Amino acid sequence: MSAVPALLDTALSLAAHAVPVLPLRAGKVPFGNCPGCTGNACGGRPNMKSAGPCRCPGVCHAWAAATTDRRVLTSPPWVSAWRRAVTVAYHPGGAGLTVVDLDNAAAVAWARETLPATHTVPTTRGEHWIYQGVMRSANAVRSGVDVKSLMQYARWLGSGTGRMTVLPDAVRALVVKEDTIPGREGVVSSLSPPWDRSTATGCRHTERFVRTGLERGLILVRARTESGAGSQAFGVARFLAAQHAQCPGPCGLEAIGEEIVAAAVLVGVPEPYARRAVTNGFETAPERAA
Ligand SMILES: [Zn+2]
Ligand SMILES: [Zn+2]
Ligand SMILES: [Zn+2]
Incomplete structure (x- = not known):
């Protein structure tokens, strides 16, 4: 057996913290769909906006393939993808997070003046500002700024610095269409599932x-x-x-x-x-x- 690909190591430790992950291939984009999933012929993944029945074992459907399931992440089709991958990505919405992707120095300067401080991760030319809470994603909400949360993936660029704060209205307002009520603070528990085996003493499941x-x-x-x-x-x-x-x-x-x-x-x-x-x-x- 050859060694576990290094990227898979990173992916597994993220998954262990309930962050759904996927590999990115050269060009830092998701792997293409397999023939059976091309053009959504399979109907798409169950977690997509229009829920489909796809149970494809491959790394198909971009962000919708992201998973915390160790069995899937270490399965032969995924291990083969990890070996060819160039980096790890994650599904921010699936982890209960929103990433404000600031592409350049001007965008970072704008964020420092406009948005509440939070956890930040340096990127090639800018920064990811990561908030706790989910929202609709949108690209180019202003020059050099993307919002990545539900139905999106973001590159994992390391653990970063600073305390994570709750997704503020200032970020929600960047994506204009509002038909939901902002989440109440303090209920974001997806990073540490509270279900505890020790209290479920009469449960016959693993x-x-x-x-x-x-x-x-x-x-x-x-x-x-x-x-x-x-x-x-x-x-x-x-x-x-x-x-x-x-x-x-x-x-x-x-x-x-x-x-x-x-x-x-x-x-x-x-x-x-x-x-x-x-x-x-x-x-x-x-x-x-x-
Ligand atoms: Zn497939
Ligand atoms: Zn499929
Ligand atoms: Zn039970």
């Missing part, structure tokens, strides 16, 4: 099973940036609760519910509505075995 299911559900909720995040939260809660119908319990469903609420609030669902949706989802799931 930690991996529970976390993978939860992460997939959260991706579905976060992808609903236009509408429907509330009903998606209901569906995810119902689906996840049903997985535990045969467990004696407790399964730590409260913690799972909090994660779903946080994800829905991040994409603009008012918190009381998100809580109701999750509670209803749990209550309408098949009855737990006695």
